[in-house]
Amino acid sequence: MLKLKNALIYDPKNNKAGVKEDIWIENEKIVAEPSERKIKELKEKDILEEIDLENKIVMAGGVDIHSHIAGPKVNSGRVLRPEDHRRDNVPRKGKLRSGVGSTVPSSYVTGYRYSLMGYTTVMEAAGPPMKAKHIHEEFNDLPFIDKGFLVLSGNNYFVLKFISENNFTALKNYLAWLIDVTGAFALKVVNPGGVEAWKEGKRMRGIHNKGTSFNLSPSEILLALAKANDELGIPHAIHVHTNDLGTAGNFKTTNETLQLLKDYRVHVTHIQFSSYGKTENDKVKFITATDQVAAEINRQPKLTVDIGQLVFGEATTMTADGILEYNLHKLSGNKWVNTDVEMETGSGIVPMNYKKKNLVNDIQWATGMELFLKIEDPWKVFLTTDHPNAGPFTAYPWIIKLLMDSNYRNDYISGMHKNFDDYTDLSNLTREYDLSEIAVISRSGPAKALGLENKGHLGVGADADITVYDNLEKRDIAEVFAKPKYVFKSGRMIVKDGELITELQSGKTLMTKPDYDPQIAEDIREEFQKYYSISIDNYGVTDNYYKKVEVVPCNFKG
Amino acid sequence: MTNVKEHKNITCTFCGALCDNIEVEVENNQIKKLRNVCAISRKKYEHALEDRTVPMINGQKSDYQSVITKAAEILKNSKNPLIYGLSSTTAEGQKNAVKLAELSGANIDSTSSVCHGPGTMAKQLVGMVTATLGEIKNRSDLMLFWGANPVEAHPNHSKRYSILAEGLFKKNRSEREIIAFDVRKTPTAKMADHYVELEPGKDFELLMALRLLINGKELNSEKDEIAGVKITEIKEIAEKLKNAKYGSIFYGMGLTMTGAKYMNTWAAMSLIRDLNSYGRFVMMPMRGHGNVAGSEITMAWQTGYPFAVNFSRAYPRYNPGEYTAVDLLANKEVDAAFIIASDPAANLPHQAAAFLKEIPTIVLDPHWNLTTDLADVIIPSAIKGITATGTVYRMDHVPLHLRSFLEDQWPDDAEAVSRIGELIENA
Numbered sequence: 002m003l004k005l006k007n008a009l010i011y012d013p014k015n016n017k018a019g020v021k022e023d024i025w026i027e028n029e030k031i032v033a034e035p036s037e038r039k040i041k042e043l044k045e046k047d048i049l050e051e052i053d054l055e056n057k058i059v060m061a062g063g064v065d066i067h068s069h070i071a072g073p074k075v076n077s078g079r080v081l082r083p084e085d086h087r088r089d090n091v092p093r094k095g096k097l098r099s100g101v102g103s104t105v106p107s108s109y110v111t112g113y114r115y116s117l118m119g120y121t122t123v124m125e126a127a128g129p130p131m132k133a134k135h136i137h138e139e140f141n142d143l144p145f146i147d148k149g150f151l152v153l154s155g156n157n158y159f160v161l162k163f164i165s166e167n168n169f170t171a172l173k174n175y176l177a178w179l180i181d182v183t184g185a186f187a188l189k190v191v192n193p194g195g196v197e198a199w200k201e202g203k204r205m206r207g208i209h210n211k212g213t214s215f216n217l218s219p220s221e222i223l224l225a226l227a228k229a230n231d232e233l234g235i236p237h238a239i240h241v242h243t244n245d246l247g248t249a250g251n252f253k254t255t256n257e258t259l260q261l262l263k264d265y266r267v268h269v270t271h272i273q274f275s276s277y278g279k280t281e282n283d284k285v286k287f288i289t290a291t292d293q294v295a296a297e298i299n300r301q302p303k304l305t306v307d308i309g310q311l312v313f314g315e316a317t318t319m320t321a322d323g324i325l326e327y328n329l330h331k332l333s334g335n336k337w338v339n340t341d342v343e344m345e346t347g348s349g350i351v352p353m354n355y356k357k358k359n360l361v362n363d364i365q366w367a368t369g370m371e372l373f374l375k376i377e378d379p380w381k382v383f384l385t386t387d388h389p390n391a392g393p394f395t396a397y398p399w400i401i402k403l404l405m406d407s408n409y410r411n412d413y414i415s416g417m418h419k420n421f422d423d424y425t426d427l428s429n430l431t432r433e434y435d436l437s438e439i440a441v442i443s444r445s446g447p448a449k450a451l452g453l454e455n456k457g458h459l460g461v462g463a464d465a466d467i468t469v470y471d472n473l474e475k476r477d478i479a480e481v482f483a484k485p486k487y488v489f490k491s492g493r494m495i496v497k498d499g500e501l502i503t504e505l506q507s508g509k510t511l512m513t514k515p516d517y518d519p520q521i522a523e524d525i526r527e528e529f530q531k532y533y534s535i536s537i538d539n540y541g542v543t544d545n546y547y548k549k550v551e552v553v554p555c556n557f558k559g
Numbered sequence: 560m561t562n563v564k565e566h567k568n569i570t571c572t573f574c575g576a577l578c579d580n581i582e583v584e585v586e587n588n589q590i591k592k593l594r595n596v597c598a599i600s601r602k603k604y605e606h607a608l609e610d611r612t613v614p615m616i617n618g619q620k621s622d623y624q625s626v627i628t629k630a631a632e633i634l635k636n637s638k639n640p641l642i643y644g645l646s647s648t649t650a651e652g653q654k655n656a657v658k659l660a661e662l663s664g665a666n667i668d669s670t671s672s673v674c675h676g677p678g679t680m681a682k683q684l685v686g687m688v689t690a691t692l693g694e695i696k697n698r699s700d701l702m703l704f705w706g707a708n709p710v711e712a713h714p715n716h717s718k719r720y721s722i723l724a725e726g727l728f729k730k731n732r733s734e735r736e737i738i739a740f741d742v743r744k745t746p747t748a749k750m751a752d753h754y755v756e757l758e759p760g761k762d763f764e765l766l767m768a769l770r771l772l773i774n775g776k777e778l779n780s781e782k783d784e785i786a787g788v789k790i791t792e793i794k795e796i797a798e799k800l801k802n803a804k805y806g807s808i809f810y811g812m813g814l815t816m817t818g819a820k821y822m823n824t825w826a827a828m829s830l831i832r833d834l835n836s837y838g839r840f841v842m843m844p845m846r847g848h849g850n851v852a853g854s855e856i857t858m859a860w861q862t863g864y865p866f867a868v869n870f871s872r873a874y875p876r877y878n879p880g881e882y883t884a885v886d887l888l889a890n891k892e893v894d895a896a897f898i899i900a901s902d903p904a905a906n907l908p909h910q911a912a913a914f915l916k917e918i919p920t921i922v923l924d925p926h927w928n929l930t931t932d933l934a935d936v937i938i939p940s941a942i943k944g945i946t947a948t949g950t951v952y953r954m955d956h957v958p959l960h961l962r963s964f965l966e967d968q969w970p971d972d973a974e975a976v977s978r979i980g981e982l983i984e985n986a
Contacts, residue, residue: 071860073956079859083683083877086863092873099661099874101863107875108860131691134950134958138650139860158727200698202804202839214728327835336686337832340956341841343693344727350686532727534693534720535957538568539579543960545948 002027002035002043003492004051005467008059011440014449014458018437024059026465029491033461054469057486060440061457062121062466063397066447067240067270067307068388069319070111070148071125071139073132074348077338078105078317078389081350085317095503104317104352104389112144112508114395116495119468119485121508122448122456125150126240126270126387127191127321129342130157131535133183137546140510145490147456147466147551149186149511151240152179153321155193155222156200158344158532159525161215164225171524173229177517180235182541186511186553187237187451188230191321192244193222196347199324207254208244208261219244220261227265233515234555236452238266238305243275247325250279252290259297259304266557268450271309271387273369280424287361289368289425295375298382305450306376307383310369310400311362312392316353319390323347344533355392360418365391367425373404374430379441380449397443398482404434405478436473452557453511465492509549516555562586566964571600572647572944575846575954576692576713576720588966597714607945608965610927615937626938627975630897630921631982633936634663637895637919639871643884644901645669646851649949649961652972653850653857656899659980661870666893669854670901671866672883674812675844677821678828679855679865680879685828690807690841691955692720697727698839701803704739705827706762706813707845710746716845721809722750738796740765741813755796760818761786765793766826772797773833806831806840815844846954849944853952888914897921900940900972904929923975939969947971 003026010017010024025032035043043049069075079086086101091110093099100107106114115123128136128150136150154160154176163172176188197213198205205212208219223241230239243258245251255275259267269275278290298304318329323339326349330337338350355362369391376382384401388394403410407430414421414428422428434442448457455464469487488496495502522537529537569581581600584592593604614626621629634640642660645653646669660667671679681687695702702721709716717723723732739748740755740762748754757765765786768778772794783790800806808831814823827842834840846852855865862868864877880886884903887893888911895918904912905928915933922934925942941947946967952958970978 076856076860077956079863080679080855080865081683081686083864086877090872090874090876093661098658098861099870100861101875105863107863131957134960135856135952135956138857138950138958142654142861200694200805200839330686330832331836336684337688338682338686339688339835339841341690341694341839343691343697531725532693532697534691534696535579535959536568539570539959545960 002049004049005054005059006051008054008057008469010459011058011060011436012459013437013441013445015460024459024467026489026492029465031459031461031463031465052487056472058436058470058472059459060468060470061444061459061463062468062488062490063119064444064447064451064453064457065120065123065385065394066268066383066451067126067385068123068394069126069390070123071108071143072128072136072150073340074127074319074350075105076139077340078319078350079107081336081338082317082352085315085352096505097501097503098505104315104393108139108142109144112146113501116145116488116490116501117499118395118397118483119470119488120146121466121488121490122147122453124148124186124451127189128152128183128185129346129348130179130183131342131345131540133185133542134546137184137510137542141548144505145495145508147508147511151187151189152183152185153191153346154179154188154226155190156196156346160226161197161217161222164222165215165217169225169229171521172225173233174517174521175525176229177233177515178521181514181517184510184512184542184547186513187235187240188226189240190223190226191242191346192246192325194219195244196321196323199347200341204324206245208257223258223262227262227267231265231557234557235513235515236553236555236557237450238268240268240270242270242320242322246274246322247328249277249286252276252278252294255294256297259301263301266303269304269306271385271391272306273309273311273365273372273391276368276372285360285424287364287424289364289371291368291371291375295372299377305381305383305446307385308369308372309385309387309391311355311366312386312396313355313357313362313366314392316355316392317350317389318353319348319350321346321348323349325349326351329353357417360420360424363417363421364424367421367427370403370427371425371430374432379438380446382442383447383450384442398479401439401482402478405439407431407433452553466490507549509551510547511551511553513553513555563591566962569964570944570951570959570961571596572849572951572961573600573603574713574849575851576716577849577951577953577959578715578719579959583964585964599714604945607942612924612927612931612937612939614939617935623969626936627978628982629936630938631979633895633919633921634665634897634979635983635986637663639893640665640895640897641884641887641893642667642897642899643903644899645854646671646848646901648900648972649850649943649947649951650853650857651949652899652976653854654861655973655976655980657858657861659976659983660868662980662983664871664873666869666882666887667858668868668882668884669851669858669866670848670906671851671855672879673885673907674851675815675846676866676879677815678824678844680821681824681828684825685832687828688831688835688841689843689955691957692843692953695807695841695843696720696724698729698805699735699807700729701736701799701806703806703808704737704747704751705808705810706741706817707809707811708741708745708747709809709845710750712811712847713845717750736799738799755788755792758787762814762817762823763819763826766823766830768793769797769800770826770830770833773801773830800834800840801837803840804838806834806838808842809845810842811845844954850951852954852956853950856952856956885911893918895919897923898930899923899976902928902930904933923972938975940975941967941969941971943971949973
């Protein structure tokens with residue numbers, strides 16, 4: 002048994018803000034304080050380990066609700082960018098495998114850097130079902146952290162077909178089957194209808210027009226998926242990447258989407274990219290539209306979002322939104338990868354370098370910051386950089402500093418483009434996050450939104466994933482959050498004094514198994530065999546790919 | 560009493576097309592019947608259990624544990640070893656090989672570097688617009704074959720994925736236009752609507768001519784032809800490319816390994832990229848070995864790089880031309896070699912292959928080949944997709960899980976490599 006004593010606990014779910022208490026850990030879980038007799042017994046047997054955390058900040062391990070960390074698209078990004086890795090080499094140390102870092106790190110280094118930052122659970126943001134085995138293969142080489150993946154479903158042939166046929170029962174069965182056979186955690190919806198349009202050589206705008214061979218509008222697809230997701234009881238909401246993402250004036254589409262889905266659970270991801278206004282008589286075109294978007298979010302009780310905060314410097318954009326990457330390529334002239342995946346999705350990759358002297362990049366940066374500060378309830382807004390799209394996840398400590406310290410933020414703004422204040426009101430925002438709010442946006446909130454009841458808090462029964470930070474007094478906030486003093490994963494110390502313990506440890510793969518009628522696989526068999534290029538019998542991920550699995554129950558009730 | 564077992568949806572691993580619809584009837588650990596196989600794979604299956612290697616050290620028969628120990632000893636005592644091959648083993652074998660390379664400070668390279676590797680280098684310059692094979696089957700109204708001859712090299716390709724396949728939006732041959740570019744009229748070219756014969760080694764010129772036209776520029780040539788093709792014909796082709804709704808180009812080593820090499824593929828990638836300003840257009844390398852795509856994939860997620868990786872500094876470094884097998888061998892820079900599921904003596908340039916005779920060479924392979932003839936240590940192994948399970952990646956990076964349907968006396972590649980690694984790690 003392990004006792005962490007005298008810790009200053011920040012555990013918003015259990016209403017603890019800087020409360021001095023002990024934490025007891027046994028068999029990978031946080032447990033209640035044992036009886037005095039039991040403690041005596043443990044001491045006599047010398048099996049009670051104690052660590053004194055006097056004056057240290059203690060939070061649950063960080064939870065990232067949206068990050069591109071494994072699978073075909075991420076790996077293609079690695080191959081595409083040798084120049085990204087060369088300046089960031091990670092040698093082998095003890096049993097820790099070597100690798101490379103920078104914006105698209107190798108699998109091992111991804112696990113190391115999340116762990117070193119005190120993050121213990123990460124959701125891979127977008128997986129094509131047909132290549133799910135690849136995701137799970139990489140998961141097995143992604144150490145320490147627990148992880149799962151969101152399966153792409155917004156442009157899937159059978160999804161669109163069942164919606165267009167008004168066959169809601171088949172839709173639900175199909176989605177549950179898809180999650181089951183691919184070992185996914187929840188449903189991802191990327192530019193619904195718009196990716197199919199891209200593959201058909203067409204363009205779609207907004208959510209109300211029909212534009213593909215399926216004769217469906219994005220709003221019809223979104224409504225059906227949100228409803229199916231709620232009825233299947235999947236612990237996480239549908240995870241939406243909006244239509245028109247990245248374009249000036251797209252906040253209208255975003256707000257229409259939020260209003261359309263107000264009766265269902267929705268998580269809108271990297272909403273920074275979806276909160277732009279448009280200025281007509283100006284060649285910059287972009288302006289922040291965070292007042293409108295934040296107001297809608299503040300109005301809706303069920304909605305959650307993550308930001309996708311822009312970070313200046315190198316980034317590698319990668320998304321299932323194929324048309325978006327084509328546009329980014331045309332805009333930047335940078336190298337471009339596109340992969341269309343039959344019957345399911347598209348995808349693309351373009352490297353980017355966000356620059357402070359580029360006014361549009363400044364406006365994007367400000368949009369993220371403004372949303373963090375204008376969304377009132379921290380339980381609705383989560384910290385992400387849509388890694389590695391708006392920047393690498395290793396920038397989280399810096400973003401935390403920007404949120405906690407308005408003086409630092411204003412100093413930083415003073416280095417921006419001279420016309421910065423014409424496009425954003427960030428300079429006027431004085432709000433500062435406190436430690437409890439940081440704990441919400443970086444662990445408790447995302448865990449709750451994912452439906453992970455054992456994550457994101459330090460109550461009895463929680464997974465013993467725990468991060469210990471130095472006190473902030475006289476210390477740089479970013480430094481404290483970048484280098485936790487200790488990190489515990491499943492009750493075992495994995496980081497000590499900012500260094501990884503040199504033993505590899507495997508985390509769990511998080512999955513859900515919603516109920517369905519297995520007849521669905523037979524119902525789709527004929528079309529599958531004709532129009533896929535592999536057999537349906539070779540499609541599913543077999544058990545040999547799963548090492549350590551936790552099935553999260555589908556017990557959401559509307 | 561005989562016991563006949565039927566296996567369906569078996570994946571054939573002999574080429575990068577990875578047909579996954581093979582049916583096999585097995586009786587007494589023998590293949591009795593095969594369905595859906597092509598001429599190449601029928602032979603491979605029928606002779607799979609023949610010509611099997613046995614454990615050997617310096618030409619003497621040995622036992623399995625001894626060859627594993629000997630291999631570990633050679634790699635451990637080597638200052639700069641090479642691990643090479645990988646394209647015909649499983650992803651699990653490849654993963655373990657990368658770990659072994661790290662443990663022994665080795666260079667690791669796959670046959671990709673002498674095949675489609677230049678295309679990967681071109682991708683690192685411009686990127687690549689691609690799709691899975693089913694997408695091409697379902698949508699492509701214009702298919703180009705460039706320096707590729709699937710009728711002979713990937714015999715079921717045209718039926719399953721391209722020329723003759725039934726697709727969702729494109730139902731049959733008559734709904735597709737086919738153009739073949741080659742230096743001779745191959746059987747694939749004979750199936751095409753148009754055959755464009757170009758001068759050997761002039762692919763780059765023709766691709767750039769098409770690219771100029773696509774981008775609205777003029778073509779000038781004193782001879783009124785480029786790469787042996789009349790300007791008027793090039794203009795007609797450019798119009799066809801621009802008018803395609805969802806064009807596709809399958810390219811082979813006739814493009815990647817001739818003339819300007821990786822700049823050929825760079826030109827093709829640039830052309831295909833530019834064509835996406837008209838309709839949609841995608842490209843597909845016709846990968847040869849069954850899991851050569853997997854070798855790039857597994858190496859990339861562990862090291863960040865697709866091939867030509869060196870671990871002498873305990874972290875991965877990438878440099879094609881320096882850490883590629885041909886260069887390391889021809890320049891006599893390595894002092895031991897571990898060949899996994901490949902036959903460099905038959906495939907590498909003579910100067911490179913000859914050097915294998917001068918250094919301790921270990922071969923892990925289920926079958927005798929030219930490289931086993933010169934090996935100091937031979938480690939037998941099970942045959943992937945027949946007597947061994949594992950994962951393979953198709954030419955379009957679609958992963959498939961292999962099942963085994965015959966029994967073998969030898970462990971598979973993944974286990975052999977892992978055991979060697981353990982001996983080095985725990986030494």
